[in-house]
Amino acid sequence: MSDNFAAVGVLLxxxxxxxxxxxxxxxxxxxxxxxxxxxxxxxxxxxPIGRTWVGFKSNYFLYALVFTAFDVEIVFLYPWALTFRKxxxxxxxxxFIFIIILLVGFWYAWKEGALEWM
Amino acid sequence: xxxxxxRARVDELAARVNGQVEEALxxxxxxxxxxxxxxxxxxxxxFQGVPCDFLHDLxxxxxxxxxxxxxxxxxxRGPQRLRVKARVARDNxxxxxxxxxxxxxxWLEREAYDMFGIVxxxxxxxxxxxxxxxxxxxxxxxxxxxxxxxxxxTMRVRKEGE
Amino acid sequence: xxxxxTEEISLNMGPQHPSMHGVFRMIVHLEGEVVTKIEPxxxxxxxxLEKIAESRTxxxxxxxxxxLDYLASPHNNLAYVQTVxxxxxxxxxxxxxxxxxxxxxxxxIASHQVMIGSLALDMAGWTAWGYxxxxxxxxxxxxxxxxxxxxxxxxxxxxxxxxxPPPEFWPALNSFLDDLPAMIExxxxxxxxxxxxxxxxxxxxxxxxxMAENYSVTGCALRASGVQxxxxxxxxxxxxxxxxxxxxVLYGCDTYDRALIRLLxxxxxxKILRQAxxxxxxxxxxxxxxxxxxxxxxxxxxxxxxxxxxLGFYIxxxxxxxxxxxxxxxxxxxxxxxxPPISVGLKIQDVIAIFASFDAVLGEVDK
Amino acid sequence: xxxxxxxELREAEALAEKGIILANVDKLLNWAxxxxxxxxTQGLACCAIEMMAAGNPRFDISRFGWEVFRxxxxxxxxxxxxxxxxxxxxxxxxxxxxxxxxxxWVVAMGSCxxxxxxxxxxxxxxxxxxxxIPVDVYIPGCPPRPESLxxxxxxxxxxxxxxxxxxxxxxxx
Numbered sequence: 001m002s003d004n005f006a007a008v009g010v011l012l013x014x015x016x017x018x019x020x021x022x023x024x025x026x027x028x029x030x031x032x033x034x035x036x037x038x039x040x041x042x043x044x045x046x047x048p049i050g051r052t053w054v055g056f057k058s059n060y061f062l063y064a065l066v067f068t069a070f071d072v073e074i075v076f077l078y079p080w081a082l083t084f085r086k087x088x089x090x091x092x093x094x095x096f097i098f099i100i101i102l103l104v105g106f107w108y109a110w111k112e113g114a115l116e117w118m
Numbered sequence: 119x120x121x122x123x124x125r126a127r128v129d130e131l132a133a134r135v136n137g138q139v140e141e142a143l144x145x146x147x148x149x150x151x152x153x154x155x156x157x158x159x160x161x162x163x164x165f166q167g168v169p170c171d172f173l174h175d176l177x178x179x180x181x182x183x184x185x186x187x188x189x190x191x192x193x194x195r196g197p198q199r200l201r202v203k204a205r206v207a208r209d210n211x212x213x214x215x216x217x218x219x220x221x222x223x224x225w226l227e228r229e230a231y232d233m234f235g236i237v238x239x240x241x242x243x244x245x246x247x248x249x250x251x252x253x254x255x256x257x258x259x260x261x262x263x264x265x266x267x268x269x270x271x272t273m274r275v276r277k278e279g280e
Numbered sequence: 281x282x283x284x285x286t287e288e289i290s291l292n293m294g295p296q297h298p299s300m301h302g303v304f305r306m307i308v309h310l311e312g313e314v315v316t317k318i319e320p321x322x323x324x325x326x327x328x329l330e331k332i333a334e335s336r337t338x339x340x341x342x343x344x345x346x347x348l349d350y351l352a353s354p355h356n357n358l359a360y361v362q363t364v365x366x367x368x369x370x371x372x373x374x375x376x377x378x379x380x381x382x383x384x385x386x387x388x389i390a391s392h393q394v395m396i397g398s399l400a401l402d403m404a405g406w407t408a409w410g411y412x413x414x415x416x417x418x419x420x421x422x423x424x425x426x427x428x429x430x431x432x433x434x435x436x437x438x439x440x441x442x443x444x445p446p447p448e449f450w451p452a453l454n455s456f457l458d459d460l461p462a463m464i465e466x467x468x469x470x471x472x473x474x475x476x477x478x479x480x481x482x483x484x485x486x487x488x489x490x491m492a493e494n495y496s497v498t499g500c501a502l503r504a505s506g507v508q509x510x511x512x513x514x515x516x517x518x519x520x521x522x523x524x525x526x527x528x529v530l531y532g533c534d535t536y537d538r539a540l541i542r543l544l545x546x547x548x549x550x551k552i553l554r555q556a557x558x559x560x561x562x563x564x565x566x567x568x569x570x571x572x573x574x575x576x577x578x579x580x581x582x583x584x585x586x587x588x589x590x591l592g593f594y595i596x597x598x599x600x601x602x603x604x605x606x607x608x609x610x611x612x613x614x615x616x617x618x619x620p621p622i623s624v625g626l627k628i629q630d631v632i633a634i635f636a637s638f639d640a641v642l643g644e645v646d647k
Numbered sequence: 648x649x650x651x652x653x654x655e656l657r658e659a660e661a662l663a664e665k666g667i668i669l670a671n672v673d674k675l676l677n678w679a680x681x682x683x684x685x686x687x688t689q690g691l692a693c694c695a696i697e698m699m700a701a702g703n704p705r706f707d708i709s710r711f712g713w714e715v716f717r718x719x720x721x722x723x724x725x726x727x728x729x730x731x732x733x734x735x736x737x738x739x740x741x742x743x744x745x746x747x748x749x750x751x752w753v754v755a756m757g758s759c760x761x762x763x764x765x766x767x768x769x770x771x772x773x774x775x776x777x778x779x780i781p782v783d784v785y786i787p788g789c790p791p792r793p794e795s796l797x798x799x800x801x802x803x804x805x806x807x808x809x810x811x812x813x814x815x816x817x818x819x820x
Contacts, residue, residue, distance in 0.1 A: 029672070029676060030748070030749070030750070031749040031750060032749070033749050035745070037742065037745035037746070038745050038746055038747075038748075040742075040746070042719055042720060042721060042743075042746050043292040043294060044292050044293060044294025044295065044296050044297045044305070044739075045294050045295060045296045045736075045739030045740070045742050045743045046292045046294045046305070046739060046742075047276070048292075049290055049292055049307065050288075050289060050290035050291070051287070054287045054288075054289050055287050056312070057311075057312035057313075059312070060312075142578060142579055142580070143366060143367070143578060143579075143580050145580075145581065147579075171493075172493065172496060173496050174496065174498075174583065174590070174592060174609070175581070175592050175594065175607070175609040177594055177607040177609070179596065179605055179607075180605070188594065188607075190581050190592065190594070190609075192583075194493060194507055194509045194514075197514070197515060199515075201581065220494060220495075220496060221494045221495050221617070222494065222495045222496025222497070222614055222617060223496075224617055225613065225614070225616070225617050226614070233330070246323075247322065247323060248322070248323035248326040248646065248647075248771075249323060249326065249735070249771065250323070250734075250735050257328060257331055257770050257771070258330060258331055262331075262770075264331075264768075264770040265770060267774065270734065270770075270772070270773060270774060271773070271774055271775075271778045272778070273734075273737045273738055273741055273773075273778070273779045274734055274737065274738065275738075276738045294739065295736055295739055296687075296688070296689060296739060296740075296743050297718070298688050298718040302690065302691065302692065302695065302730075303691055303736060323733075323735055324691075324733060324735050324736040324739075325691060325692055325730070325731060325733060325736070326733055326735065326771050327731055327733060327766040327769050327771060327772050328766070328769040328770050328771050328772070329766075329769075331769065331770060332766065332768070332769055335768075343765065344765065347692070347693055347765070350692065350693035350696060350790075351696065394696070409703075410703060410704055413699065413700060413703035413704070413705075414703060414704040414705060417700070417703075417705045420700075430697070430700075430790075430792065431693055431696055431697060431790055432693060432789065432790065642692075643692050643693065
């Protein structure tokens, strides 16, 4: 496994600088003339109606929770997937126990209807 | 056969609501005064044998000295067709709404109100449908003075909550 | 503070909106994604056509009827021109009648193609939109070859049609008619057969038969709710009684059937066009019409099966060369009244599909 | 004074005013803007259908780079007013125009947007969109063919590519 981390370092620096450039360019080049009319919210050309700060439905929050739970699980899987051949069978079995535990969580979420779309 | 059965029904209805029946280019026209209109249309809706139960169109008409609301009745079950014209006074144009008989008359009546100013009593939400709410005047009246070029060339100021 | 239920969001889907088919505006009250109330607001394209008609002569008003339902402009001409002919009592020559039927049915196919394309586009079906507009260009070529205009064709006159189509019109028309069945299969494959589209359209926006009749719904929306009624068969105008075609009717009452019925109607229009091309007689294309058209005082109401619903013209003439009153009864205007009640309780993306399935063109709705 | 000399003078004036780098950057930017208009979908009536036909396979507006029709004015820099501007929708069009970010242009497509068209004498029609927003290019026709829409947009491209010519026309007026 090549371990020249210099390439990773260069990529990291470039990945940080490039977005910054892209953000600064419009500030320099694009004309910037905000006025009251332009800053009003866009509602298909009409006067904005209704309150924007509204209590949204709670199901949306459940999806976010279920998503982050399984996203974190995948974060743990990545390093394991790269190196499980070197780690031997113990880590292999260990990771499957971890996945099974999360499957129980997934089954519970499904049963409770957290995945039903409104 | 069809036509004179319908003709008989319409004559008998006209007698009851003292309307006039005439034949215009092959179509029966029943002219009544505005108070009788809902009764006439309800009767026309369930004629025996030849029910004119489909409200095809409802239009306003400005005849100079009076208004008229013209109802075109047809039917999905037969070739019968009837045109009912209700005379409405010009000074206070008020007539009963037929939204109870046909829900399809809702926007048609709002358009007649918007264009002629004919008020339909009993209409669920009688507001202008085409023009903006604070537009003065009723455009399709013969004595409507259209806005001048300068007035039309400027952008109108929008009322709150439009 | 505890929120027992979520607050309603009121959303402005205003005149400047990609899926509002022009300048329709509605205020949608949402509970999360489920629609609780719809307030349609129209009139943003109201050009006052009926007032204009009162200051134009009968012949001058024909180009304005093109701009009513600008997707099927020959069909609007047909409605207006036949109304005035009924008033004048003119007999149109045979060849002109056949040419009128050919142009009217081509307009129906073009209008249905745009309807299928825009319904697919409202559900992000870009391919169907591209295919429909590409095939529609062939019909526009036929229009342009004959009358010069692509969209607002202004081909019909009071008493006939403006002039004879050029000789290369007929082979182009025949080659279009030969390709039409393949086009219909292609649309079915791209859009109707796709199960995502079916899942999004089936069972959405139920319009029952009684509701349709009560709301005076006409045209394809009525035939998709199980009522087999078509003015071309019920009260034939022009020479439609000479052609044998049948009226497709579907009983699903939902958005999918309202869309599918337009595909079936294109097949019926193909039959009519084949018969019209086969037995069109020779002869003049314009009747003897006085230069200055002054119909006798009187009134007439005439309705025509427009691709968007039944288009009715009610003309009152007072004997002068300008009509006293021209009342236009647009099909889509009356059909749109049923749109808010049937889309309450559905999700907002279904409401967009239902609106597209009614195929309202705001030029006709707002007059 | 012939136009070439005049243009020459304008170029020199722009150069002196902005300096060598910024003038060239401006020229590059104007070139880029001219070749990639993002029109906001402002289709009102029949001209909108011809605008759609322009965006479709046969006439194919993407040969010119203008095929990205943005629904929201925030991401658009060109407004093609296609159709009849009624007095009811006039404030809405004005607001959509105001909500577009700065380098923005307006093309009035069709005789209704130019000066009210066949409905100019109607009680509810604005006789021309230039009464409410500054218009750069007027395209005649009712509805104009897709080719004339492209020709109008090419004129706009010329106008954007060399603003000196614009000043020339302004002074020339």
